[in-house]
Amino acid sequence: MDYDVIICFETHVELKTETKLFCDCLVKYDASPNRNICPVCTGQPGALPVLNKKAVEYSIRAGLALNCTINRHSRFARKNYFYPDLPKGYQISQYEMPFCENGCLEITGDDGQPYSVGIKRIHLEEDAGKLVHSSDSFEESEYSLVDYNRSSVPLLEIVADHERNPLRSIQEARSYLEKIRQILKYIEISDCMLEKGQFRCDVNISIRQKGSREFGNRAEIKNMASFRFMMDALEYEIKRQSEILESGGQIDQETRLFDEQKKITLPMRSKEDAPDYRYFPDPDLVDVKIDQDFVTDIERSMPELPDQKQNRLMADYDIREEDALILTRDREVSDYFAACASLCKDTKKLSHWIIKELFKLLNQSSLLIEKCPVSPQHFSRLVNLISKEEITETIGRTVLEEMFKTGANPDDIIAEKGLKPIQDPDILERVLDEVMAENPDVVDQIKVGETKPIDFLIGQIMRKTRGKANPKKARELIENKLV
Numbered sequence: 001m002d003y004d005v006i007i008c009f010e011t012h013v014e015l016k017t018e019t020k021l022f023c024d025c026l027v028k029y030d031a032s033p034n035r036n037i038c039p040v041c042t043g044q045p046g047a048l049p050v051l052n053k054k055a056v057e058y059s060i061r062a063g064l065a066l067n068c069t070i071n072r073h074s075r076f077a078r079k080n081y082f083y084p085d086l087p088k089g090y091q092i093s094q095y096e097m098p099f100c101e102n103g104c105l106e107i108t109g110d111d112g113q114p115y116s117v118g119i120k121r122i123h124l125e126e127d128a129g130k131l132v133h134s135s136d137s138f139e140e141s142e143y144s145l146v147d148y149n150r151s152s153v154p155l156l157e158i159v160a161d162h163e164r165n166p167l168r169s170i171q172e173a174r175s176y177l178e179k180i181r182q183i184l185k186y187i188e189i190s191d192c193m194l195e196k197g198q199f200r201c202d203v204n205i206s207i208r209q210k211g212s213r214e215f216g217n218r219a220e221i222k223n224m225a226s227f228r229f230m231m232d233a234l235e236y237e238i239k240r241q242s243e244i245l246e247s248g249g250q251i252d253q254e255t256r257l258f259d260e261q262k263k264i265t266l267p268m269r270s271k272e273d274a275p276d277y278r279y280f281p282d283p284d285l286v287d288v289k290i291d292q293d294f295v296t297d298i299e300r301s302m303p304e305l306p307d308q309k310q311n312r313l314m315a316d317y318d319i320r321e322e323d324a325l326i327l328t329r330d331r332e333v334s335d336y337f338a339a340c341a342s343l344c345k346d347t348k349k350l351s352h353w354i355i356k357e358l359f360k361l362l363n364q365s366s367l368l369i370e371k372c373p374v375s376p377q378h379f380s381r382l383v384n385l386i387s388k389e390e391i392t393e394t395i396g397r398t399v400l401e402e403m404f405k406t407g408a409n410p411d412d413i414i415a416e417k418g419l420k421p422i423q424d425p426d427i428l429e430r431v432l433d434e435v436m437a438e439n440p441d442v443v444d445q446i447k448v449g450e451t452k453p454i455d456f457l458i459g460q461i462m463r464k465t466r467g468k469a470n471p472k473k474a475r476e477l478i479e480n481k482l483v
């Protein structure tokens with residue numbers, strides 16, 4: 001049987017503000033446990049929260065980037081529940097009056113067409129602390145320690161819409177997550193590092209038999225922090241739910257956990273609803289009024305978003321769509337390209353050399369482009385040398401490898417390693433004579449009008465000169481002599 005699928009994410013993103021959401025404690029990921037804490041973020045009696053304006057600004061930035069309405073009047077609420085990493089016994093979140101609502105995010109749908117996924121709301125809340133169990137397995141742990149460094153770090157929750165253009169497949173789910181992460185990094189509100197828990201998701205999934213009107217109950221899978229696991233979990237859930245429907249059963253509305261080893265989801269608890277949390281307005285915090293000037297200032301300071309940047313690169317630098325897509329995937333890569341492009345005429349060659357050659361070296365040494373040892377000045381100089389045919393592509397690759405190792409500039413490397421191209425026609429001619437003497441058969445073939453063996457001779461010349469000959473000049477020379 002065929003099924004329609006609806007997938008809906010609640011994405012939690014830790015904002016990279018300097019300090020926490022309601023106190024002056026630093027947001028630092030490498031601090032020793034319980035170093036960055038105070039009476040406010042550990043919920044001591046009488047301690048009062050004060051809202052971090054930067055976190056509000058970042059929330060609005062996200063709202064603008066995801067085409068939301070920015071609410072002029074919003075409010076923080078207490079979400080009441082107990083957990084050892086939540087010392088107050090409630091989490092300060094937003095309930096009926098979030099900062100942003102009714103947005104959308106355009107992805108490429110399964111049919112290859114643009115698809116505008118509905119975003120229901122974006123709200124700001126505080127993160128909880130972290131439990132550290134004494135063993136890898138929770139069941140086998142003898143005790144757990146609690147670290148409150150993360151307690152009250154600003155956490156943005158982006159809730160996708162179940163009803164308005166929801167995600168319809170695993171592929172679309174992946175595109176959605178990648179795009180959200182890309183945009184949040186572009187607007188510099190979070191580093192979104194999955195391995196550090198800065199970007200995590202709860203995902204809801206429900207299915208229905210094709211042609212039937214109603215979707216089944218949703219199952220929610222909690223706290224996924226790897227794209228891989230998310231996709232595996234979704235795949236398993238679709239299979240599990242369709243098997244239940246096929247055997248005439250009903251899907252329970254419940255919260256499930258993903259077992260990363262076995263790649264299956266397991267029931268955790270029946271899904272709680274909003275009333276269970278007894279939300280009420282936080283009496284320690286006043287309502288937030290956002291004036292137009294504040295929003296306008298943020299709007300003005302918004303950086304270019306990935307789609308805009310991709311279109312601009314194509315228009316300004318005449319590069320292919322697929323290259324522009326690769327170059328804008330990370331903001332840092334597009335910045336690197338732009339820095340080089342301002343010094344480089346042949347931007348097509350530039351994009352090709354970044355994507356083909358520089359990425360290869362970065363991958364081999366597992367480096368991000370931010371840590372690239374080759375500066376944009378040096379890289380564009382290298383591409384210029386190749387464009388002007390002052391060096392061949394082969395030499396260019398050797399020079400780039402050396403630049404990558406040492407960070408030196410290409411001119412110095414070429415001079416030092418004796419990689420200067422052979423300009424002197426006499427030297428080139430002497431090499432050609434040697435090559436001809438070694439390959440009399442090939443020479444005869446060229447003389448009777450075959451053209452293919454010319455390439456062979458050029459190859460021999462390039463080999464003998466270790467790539468320092470200019471292949472164009474070599475061809476001219478052969479043709480003058482033999483054709």
Ligand SMILES: [Zn+2]
Nearest residue numbers: 023025038041
């Ligand atoms: Zn604090």
